[in-house]
Amino acid sequence: MAPAPAPAPAPVPVPVPEAKPAIAPPPPVAPPAPLQPKPIEKFTVAAREKLEAPQPPEPQATPAPPTQSTPTTNASPAATDAPPQNVMADPVPAAQPFPAVIAMEHAAEPEFIVPPAPSEPTPAIAPAPEDTNQATQTPADQPPPPPVADAATPAERARQEADEAARAEAERLEAERQARARQAAAQQEQARQEAARQEAARAEAERQEAERQASARQAAAQQEQARQEAARQEAARAEAERLEAERQANAQRAAAQQEQARQEAARQEAARAEAERLEAERQASARQAAAQQEQARQEAARQEAARAEAERLEAERQASAQQAAAQQEQARQAAARQEAARAEAERREQDARRDAARRAMGRQLDEEAARRQAAEAANRLSPSVSSLRRGRLFGRADPNAELILYAEAWTRKIHLNMAFNAVRELVKQPHTKPLVTVAIRSDGSVESVTFVQSSGVPAIDNAIREIVLSHAPYQAFSPALRRDYDVVEIRRTWHFDSAIRLY
Template sequence: MQDRAALEQAGLEQERQRQENLRQTELMAAAQRETARQEQLRLEAARAEQAAKIEAARLEAERQELVRQEALRREALRQEQERAEAARLEAVRQEQAKQAQLEAQRQEQAKQAEKARQEAARLEQAKQAQLEAQRQELARQEALRQEQARQAEKARQDAARQELERTEAARQEAVKQEAARQEAARQEAARLEQAKKDQALRDKAKQEAEREERLKAIGRQLDQEAAQRDAASRSPLPTVSPLRRGWLFGRADTNADLVLYAEAMSRKIEKNMTFDMVRDLAKQRHVSPVVTIAVRADGTVEKITFTVSSGVPAIDDAVRKIVTSQGPYGVFPPSLARQYDVIEIRRTWIFDVSIRLE
């Protein structure tokens, strides 16, 4: 029952709307007719005004014509009658044309009114169809939005779960890597410590061996010098050189001036970038040479003697060049010059990252 009442109500509403549309159409037609009537009155007034103007011109022409030519009055009158007839005929023709135009306008207005009614009905149907389509589209979009929200929530939950799993796996991996790193660091520290100990033992053994070798070389040199001194003491010949000579075969001596001069000479050789002259040569296998340098009182070099050769001729030559290049080594201080004319200083030359004289 309610559905039937609703349908009847909708029918009544549609009938009321249709009657309203017809009333509006009739009102529009009446307005158009009134507009046409007003236009007709305006045209008639204009035509009457035009006719009045023509008549005034005609009367003026007649007056002038009467003044000028009385003889032509009859001809002018005839022509005026003809013109009047032509004007009447033209007025009749224009009236007929006007009535035809008004009829055409009425028919066009009726056609336009029918067309407007049909267009209004079509628009109403299109509007109802559009409203229905919009309602369906809104319903579809709402369903789609709800589905997207559900999918997004599910994706968020899955992403959160995966992120927790990745975080836990990364934490466990980090713990494992940290333990492995600490174990590797411990092993590396132990290896380095052992390598350091081994290297220290090797260095110590090497230094002991080199020290032993130097001691042996010095012993041999001392034996040779002792033998030479013994031979000289037994010889009846006088000494060839009148120069006073001093010797320093180590770093300690009771003559402090002699020790200071020897230290200054060693520092000059060690500090003046002389290692570049033997850097590449020192990479060869060699023995640390033991060198005796004889220096005169004016600081010039008298001679260079190898007590122990390096075993590499190029290294021995480089040592000679270094000693020569750094001379002169400074004059003897007065206290030292009063004692000696020449001093001989013996040092062991060591090549590692620099030149060291021991």
């Protein structure tokens, strides 16, 4: 009895590559990393349990040569591994390079679990070499198996069943691998799309940042342009204000110059009008002066004729007056001799009684007598007796203006003289203010000096008389004054302080 064939070894777990999305920089996309063998372990344990189930006894068969048994034993794993290799060998479209994107955290890597094998026990029969070669082909390229003859042996049927199970398992694994490949491709596409989205987001963010920076630069440029425009406008405004100020200053200067020119023209016009008026007045004055000169000449001729007549009459009058004066003097002398004789007689009679009084009065009585005699002589020559026309000014007011002017001129001459030195020591004596009347003829000579009120000091009275006579002759009468008067009597009060003052 031939020994029972050993059970076929369980297929070796083959790691299935697992697709992982690349988070690193996309260009170039890294190939999918191999999947963890954990799901395959679950499958292999279940398959091993099923494959290690007791097999029905098989008919004895001729053992295969050792060289051929080895590939038969490993046929199932080879058949299992072949489809994934062919599938992985399929060209996958190369991912387009993407720029660097922002790394984002993804969910945990998916874990793929292979479902357990079918519940039917599969005999572990090593396939023939030709079957192994056929198993290495993809299910899509392998033709359908030929129908098994009914007259096959149990061992052949078991081997065929094992091949069928291995082929089904390979197809299932291939389907799972293709599903995982599609899922990995989908994940890669999703990762690529996510990377593209992130790149688009990054590009959009960069574009927005560039736009923001461009907007900021544009805003800064606009602000700078606005600042420059404001500065330009401010400079233009300042320049306009400066030009306006210059224009106003020029206008003010022009207005001032125009006003000055107008005033100068008005002044020149006024000066011209004034010159014309003065010229007219001068001509009128010249005509009037000529007329006055002619009138004065005629008046002078008339006055000269009158003066000659007056001098003739005056000579006659003086001759008559001298004759009368001589007669009066003779009569006076005779009366004086008689009076002297009478006085002498009386003196002799009253010598005893008046001797003391005469000694007391002395010279003062003689001077008073002399003054009385002078007054009597003046009274004898009064206007009632004289034929001369006399003007009297006893104050400072008179209807005749020429008389007032002549008196003021005579008073100024006394004021301005240096004769005060002659009376400086005399006026220190106690005295009263003398009231003196000075008679001046028309030719300026002094006719008489009469003391209406004496100073009480004979020396002061004599000094006043000497001052009046020392400044003669005075100014001659004007023609107008001469027409009215021949003699002018001026009465003034004499006052002495630091000068001689007449009031």
